[in-house]
Amino acid sequence: MYKIPGHHHISMITKNASQNxxxxxxxxxxxxxxxTVNQDDPSMYHLFYGDKTGSPGTELTFFEIPMVGKTHRGTNAITRIGLLVPSEESLHYWKKRFEEHGVYHGEISTYANRPALKFEDPEGLRLVLIVSNGEKVEHWETWEKSSVPVDHQIQGMGTIEITVKRLEKLARTLTEMFGYTEVSRTEDEAIFQSIEGEVFGEILVKQLDGPSERPGRGSIHHLAIRVKNKLELTYWEAKVKERGFSSSGIVDRHFFKSLYFRESNGILFEIATDGPGFLVDSDVEHLGEKLELPPFLEPRRAEIEAQLSPIEEKE
Structure with a gap:
């Protein structure tokens, strides 16, 4: 059986690409x-942020929907994103930085049994900085031109929080189908790791009854988990089908190949290959500088660009 090595990326909704x-x-x-653009709806931006090359496990992605309303929080949703920082000293650096920039944040505390600092982006997306204790995605690369010193840079995705009505249903999908290990359990939450002892594949599942979340700006659309290549993706496609979930089938996203399915609580998962990655159509020096389109959309470039508002580059 293949092993899931960790998170690949996580995708959210923003109302304003420039602010984001x-x-x-x-x-x-x-x-x-x-x-780039949402390949299923090229009228909207799709922005990717990460380390120097956007390595799997470091990518935060956003779809811009200018007309989107606010998020009505509830259950059956992905509810917080953990980001790894190197040390407890880093948490103090970030707390001061958040104060200087007017970012909504809490006090330094613990989260998923690690020192942590909760904060929100301007649209209310809930995030938390978590001390990595030296754990990070093995291929994470420093971004030399970052405004954050190397000693405190974000090192990729850590614990991802998912809130559901039926914890046991999601627990069985993670452990029985994907081979995650349950590492802790209380009455209404449990922590699972794709590689035991490693935080970069960790999922914290909380049980909560009540109305389901109604997504809007600052909500999380889906979590993508990593596989090595198309061979492994084909293996997981068969496993998803065997489990009784319907899937999108394998989709070529140009930067990686993917498969989407919803588990029993309605949480949308993507399974995505590590490659070919973001250097497939750009060199490392100029990543993210201009609109890149997958080959099948390139003939529509003029039409697509006419529908998109330029992103303002604020310092």
């Missing part, structure tokens, strides 16, 4: 590694 771009590039210090 400013926050994730200039305040969080991530590299914008790709400006």
């Amino acid at each position: 771009n400013h926050f994730y590039k200039n305040i969080l210090g991530l590299r914008r590694v790709k400006i």
Whole structure:
């Protein structure tokens, strides 16, 4: 059986690409590694942020929907994103940085049994910085031009929080189908790891009854988990089908190949290959500088560009 090595990326909804771009590039210090469009609806931007090359496990992605309303929080949703930082000293650096930039944040505390600092982006997306204790995605690369010093840079995705009505249903999908290990359990939450002892494939599942979340700006659309290549993706496609879930089938996203399915609580998962990656149509020096389109959309470039508002580059 193949092993899931961790998270691949996570995708959210934003109302304003320029505001989003400013926050994730200039305040969080991530590299914008790709400006592209939603391949299923090319009228909207799809922005990717990550490490120097947008390595799997470091990517935060956003679909811009200018007319989107607010999120009505509830259950059956992905509810918080953990981002790894190197040390407890980093949490103090970030707390001060958030104060200077007017970012909504809490106090330094613990989250998923690690020192942590909760915060929100300008649209209310809930995030948390978690001390990695040296754990990070093995191929994470420093972004030398980041506004954040190397010693405190975000090192990719850590614990992802999912809130559901039926914890046991999701627990069985993670452990029985994907081979995650359950590492802790209380009455209404459990922690699972794709590689035991490693935080970069960790999922914290909380049980909560009540109305389901109604997504809007600052909500999380789906979590993508990693596989090596198309051979492994084909293996997981058969497993998803065997489990009784319907899937999208394998989709070529140009930067990676993917498969989408919803588990029993309605949480949307993507399974995505590591390659070919964001250097498939750009060199490392110029990643994320201009609109890149997959080959099948290139003939429509003029039409697509006419529908998109330019992204303002604020310092």
